[in-house]
Amino acid sequence: xxxxxxxxxxxxxxxxxxxxxxxxxxxxxxxxxxxxxxxxxxxxxxxxxxxxxxxxxxxxxxxxxxxxxxxxxxxxxxxxxxxxxxxxxxxxxxxxxxxxxxxxxxxxxxxxxxxxxxxxxxxxxxxxxxxxxxxxxxxxxxxxxxxxxxxxxxxxxxxxxxxxxxxxxxxxxxxxxxxxxxxxxxxxxxxxxxxxxxxxxxxxxxxxxxxxxxxxxxxxxxxxxxxxxxxxxxxxxxxxxxxxxxx
Amino acid sequence: xxxxxxxxxxxxxxxxxxxxxxxxxxxxxxxxxxxxxxxxxxxxxxxxxxxxxxxxxxxxxxxxxxxxxxxxxxxxxxxxxxxxxxxxxxxxxxxxxxxxxxxxxxxxxxxxxxxxxxxxxxxxxxxxxxxxxxxxxxxxxxxxxxxxxxxxxxxxxxxxxxxxxxxxxxxxxxxxxxxxxxxxxxxxxxxxxxxxxxxxxxxxxxxxxxxxxxxxxxxxxxxxxxxxxxxxxxxxxxxxxxxxxxxxxxxxxxxxxxxxxxxxxxxxxxxxxxxxxxxxxxxxxxxxxxxxxxxxxxxxxxxxxxxxxxxxxxxxxxxxxxxxxxxxxxxxxxxxxxxxxxxxxxxxxxxxxxxxx
Amino acid sequence: xxxxxxxxxxxxxxxxxxxxxxxxxxxxxxxxxxxxxxxxxxxxxxxxxxxxxxxxxxxxxxxxxxxxxxxxxxxxxxxxxxxxxxxxxxxxxxxxxxxxxxxxxxxxxxxxxxxxxxxxxxxxxxxxxxxxxxxxxxxxxxxxxxxxxxxxxxxxxxxxxxxxxxxxxxxxxxxxxxxxxxxxxxxxxxxxxxxxxxxxxxxxxxxxxxxxxxxxxxxxxxxxxxxx
Numbered sequence: 001x002x003x004x005x006x007x008x009x010x011x012x013x014x015x016x017x018x019x020x021x022x023x024x025x026x027x028x029x030x031x032x033x034x035x036x037x038x039x040x041x042x043x044x045x046x047x048x049x050x051x052x053x054x055x056x057x058x059x060x061x062x063x064x065x066x067x068x069x070x071x072x073x074x075x076x077x078x079x080x081x082x083x084x085x086x087x088x089x090x091x092x093x094x095x096x097x098x099x100x101x102x103x104x105x106x107x108x109x110x111x112x113x114x115x116x117x118x119x120x121x122x123x124x125x126x127x128x129x130x131x132x133x134x135x136x137x138x139x140x141x142x143x144x145x146x147x148x149x150x151x152x153x154x155x156x157x158x159x160x161x162x163x164x165x166x167x168x169x170x171x172x173x174x175x176x177x178x179x180x181x182x183x184x185x186x187x188x189x190x191x192x193x194x195x196x197x198x199x200x201x202x203x204x205x206x207x208x209x210x211x212x213x214x215x216x217x218x219x220x221x222x223x224x225x226x227x228x229x230x231x232x233x234x235x236x237x238x239x240x241x242x243x244x245x246x247x
Numbered sequence: 248x249x250x251x252x253x254x255x256x257x258x259x260x261x262x263x264x265x266x267x268x269x270x271x272x273x274x275x276x277x278x279x280x281x282x283x284x285x286x287x288x289x290x291x292x293x294x295x296x297x298x299x300x301x302x303x304x305x306x307x308x309x310x311x312x313x314x315x316x317x318x319x320x321x322x323x324x325x326x327x328x329x330x331x332x333x334x335x336x337x338x339x340x341x342x343x344x345x346x347x348x349x350x351x352x353x354x355x356x357x358x359x360x361x362x363x364x365x366x367x368x369x370x371x372x373x374x375x376x377x378x379x380x381x382x383x384x385x386x387x388x389x390x391x392x393x394x395x396x397x398x399x400x401x402x403x404x405x406x407x408x409x410x411x412x413x414x415x416x417x418x419x420x421x422x423x424x425x426x427x428x429x430x431x432x433x434x435x436x437x438x439x440x441x442x443x444x445x446x447x448x449x450x451x452x453x454x455x456x457x458x459x460x461x462x463x464x465x466x467x468x469x470x471x472x473x474x475x476x477x478x479x480x481x482x483x484x485x486x487x488x489x490x491x492x493x494x495x496x497x498x499x500x501x502x503x504x505x506x507x508x509x510x511x512x513x514x515x516x517x518x519x520x521x522x523x524x525x526x527x528x529x530x531x532x533x534x535x536x537x538x539x540x541x542x543x544x545x546x547x548x549x550x551x552x553x554x555x556x557x558x559x560x561x562x563x564x565x566x567x568x569x570x571x572x573x574x575x576x577x578x579x580x581x582x583x584x585x586x587x588x589x590x591x592x593x594x595x596x597x598x599x600x601x602x603x604x
Numbered sequence: 605x606x607x608x609x610x611x612x613x614x615x616x617x618x619x620x621x622x623x624x625x626x627x628x629x630x631x632x633x634x635x636x637x638x639x640x641x642x643x644x645x646x647x648x649x650x651x652x653x654x655x656x657x658x659x660x661x662x663x664x665x666x667x668x669x670x671x672x673x674x675x676x677x678x679x680x681x682x683x684x685x686x687x688x689x690x691x692x693x694x695x696x697x698x699x700x701x702x703x704x705x706x707x708x709x710x711x712x713x714x715x716x717x718x719x720x721x722x723x724x725x726x727x728x729x730x731x732x733x734x735x736x737x738x739x740x741x742x743x744x745x746x747x748x749x750x751x752x753x754x755x756x757x758x759x760x761x762x763x764x765x766x767x768x769x770x771x772x773x774x775x776x777x778x779x780x781x782x783x784x785x786x787x788x789x790x791x792x793x794x795x796x797x798x799x800x801x802x803x804x805x806x807x808x809x810x811x812x813x814x815x816x817x818x819x820x821x822x823x824x825x826x827x828x829x830x831x832x
Contacts, residue, residue, distance in 0.1 A: 055795060056795075057794055057795030057796065057797060058794070058795070060797065061794065082797075125677075125692065126695060126777070128777070131778055131792060131795070133792055133795070133796050134792055134795035134796050135795075158779075159694075159695040159777025159778070159779060160777055160778035160779070161777070161778070162773055162778065162788070162791060162792075162795070166773070166774070169669075169672070169774075170672075170694075170777065173672055173673055173676045173678070174676050174677045174678050175672060175675075175676040175677065175692065175694045175695070175775075176695075176777075294733060295732075296729050296732070296733075319732070320729070320732035320733055321731075321732045321733075321734075321735050321736055321737055321738075322735075325733060326733070327729075327730075327733035329726070329729075329730065331726075333726050333727065333729075333730045335727065335730070335731075335745060335749075336749070337748040337749060346731075346734050346736075346744075347733075347734030347735055347736075350734060350735035350736050350740070351734075351735045352735075392734065393733070393734075396734060396735060402733075
């Protein structure tokens with residue numbers, strides 16, 4: 001019994017005395033980088049980040065209804081602003097943790113050309129994009145098509161995923177031959193994982209800002225403050241970039 | 248005339264039916280046996296409800312099953328009465344009666360339904376749903392329903408066994424009337440000797456899937472080698488006719504080929520045909536007919552056979568009264584003392600007679 | 605309060621159309637299947653029963669995901685439909701019909717199967733001895749006797765299809781007028797933080813489902829009549 005007690009004492013001493021947990025809600029498209037960051041974060045600070053992933057709209061509703069999240073990494077910049085305005089987020093804590101990049105992607109190698117001409121030719125069965133009404137990547141895709149003047153012509157071929165992961169699924173299973181997805185989904189360590197892609201030039205759509213905010217439940221908590229600080233740091237930045245996000 | 252020919256071989260797990268029968272094309276043939284003897288299975292094979300592995304089934308010139316053919320049930324011109332009435336609960340009595348009639352190709356005449364209903368005493372029930380009927384009423388509807396298809400063969404599977412005694416007595420007269428009026432053959436399954444005695448013209452005894460005996464009823468009941476003769480309730484059935492009533496002594500006189508039988512007065516018409524059942528244990532044998540006795544029903548007859556009975560103390564004696572066979576069960580000691588041998592003239596004294604009506 | 609807009613009405617109409625077609629299809633396909641399951645002694649019975657019941661326990665997303673793979677250009681069903689000249693089924697109304705048919709199958713098969721089992725073989729035998737052909741027996745005996753089962757099956761099949769979400773999400777593609785059904789429309793409203801419109805549709809669904817089930821339980825008091 002005494003041994004067990006001293007063991008417990010030892011383990012707790014091994015971590016910084018203020019070691020704590022932080023509950024963080026993360027937009028689904030940022031799942032993979034966040035998991036990597038959480039590991040590094042724990043190694044470096046001793047704090048544990050409990051990551052929940054999901055849809056931004058759903059998180060908004062949950063946070064407004066008392067969900068215990070302390071930090072929210074949104075897929076857009078509007079929802080954190082709304083949370084801040086409504087008092088659920090801490091004033092002045094918002095910042096852009098990543099900027100998403102849009103890519104026109106096909107699971108077939110050589111299908112999408114380096115300049116995106118395939119969009120103008122329209123030589124494919126379906127074009128998948130995320131629901132523009134609810135997903136930032138979807139509205140960005142719509143913007144691109146408008147700017148290229150192909151939106152009307154392509155309208156009959158459009159299928160919508162409810163979020164960017166589902167859109168990716170439509171394309172990766174071949175049910176849609178091409179689709180606008182997040183670069184982070186097809187990009188790893190600076191190269192395309194598979195298929196063919198056209199990285200849409202940033203001047204064709206408004207930047208897809210993904211903002212983070214400290215929520216009211218996390219205010220004054222050391223672990224939460226630490227994670228926000230960590231996300232802004234160089235280590236996190238490197239991880240984020242390696243997944244195809246800008247910063 | 249053998250108009251029904253059944254050769255059926257069918258094996259079930261733990262039971263095999265192996266039957267080869269020639270049956271009369273008229274009258275009621277009772278398939279008799281204990282439960283598990285295969286009588287219901289045989290009936291179901293005849294109906295086509297069961298498909299025997301190897302069978303040849305011919306009824307009045309129609310072959311329903313052979314090596315190369317199997318007529319489905321709905322194409323066989325049969326009427327089938329199940330143990331439970333099995334009326335369609337979603338149809339009223341009239342709808343049930345019309346169901347088969349319609350499909351048998353007959354135009355549905357309300358009159359014909361009404362006549363048939365009247366015949367079975369159910370005309371007041373035509374508009375009722377089956378759940379409001381008594382067990383006896385339901386079974387009468389079921390029989391009428393089967394007959395309205397104008398079948399060429401009526402199959403009845405223990406139609407009374409689900410009913411209590413009172414209900415049975417309620418239906419039996421209808422069945423007896425059917426027996427007299429129908430000109431189509433009837434196969435009737437039962438394990439009640441009482442029913443067989445009342446209804447059968449021909450009797451088939453089944454045991455463990457095989458035919459033990461197939462004979463006209465009187466013969467089947469009176470033969471010494473019949474397993475039925477060894478039964479505790481062994482006895483013969485004698486067809487009689489009402490001769491008249493003796494009002495003074497409250498007696499009814501019944502005539503049969505061998506003479507006259509007196510019974511307590513019953514409400515029967517003179518000339519009416521009545522079956523009586525005389526149990527072997529109710530007949531005693533005397534050597535002379537003049538000795539004073541309280542027993543009125545006495546007949547001069549000849550011994551036609553003697554056989555051991557189940558009880559080692561007793562024996563069965565077959566008797567002949569002017570061509571009518573009787574069966575008596577007496578002690579072996581008595582038989583010895585009376586010196587009974589085949590051909591010996593004796594007197595049969597009948598202690599009790601059961602009227603089957 | 606914001607009233608439902610034309611897109612909402614389109615989704616409602618589409619949902620009702622989908623549910624009606626699927627219900628009819630399920631009754632046509634489910635009845636012989638239920639019949640077979642209720643009557644057979646085949647060794648396949650257990651396996652087929654389990655297959656039919658799978659949607660009861662699987663998350664709809666699993667079913668949707670596999671349907672997406674199966675009916676996709678590389679899936680066997682997708683290759684078949686392409687070879688037949690039908691094209692690919694995902695993102696089409698026909699695809700939703702196919703998916704919903706699988707998804708709601710147990711809700712239709714099981715009540716009918718139970719009802720047929722409850723009838724037992726006897727009424728069918730009686731009908732045969734009364735000269736009814738098998739098809740005639742089905743309509744004049746089985747259907748009336750199993751009516752509560754058929755009614756339950758139709759109502760549950762319809763209601764369950766109306767309430768379907770996960771499968772549609774996976775293979776629908778959110779195309780107005782073709783695959784955007786009420787449940788997806790509600791999801792979109794919630795995601796877009798359009799709570800008023802979400803309420804309209806969601807409350808409508810709750811009311812609809814309640815009324816349907818209420819009618820089912822009051823008008824159809826398990827009147828499984830036994831043969832007299």
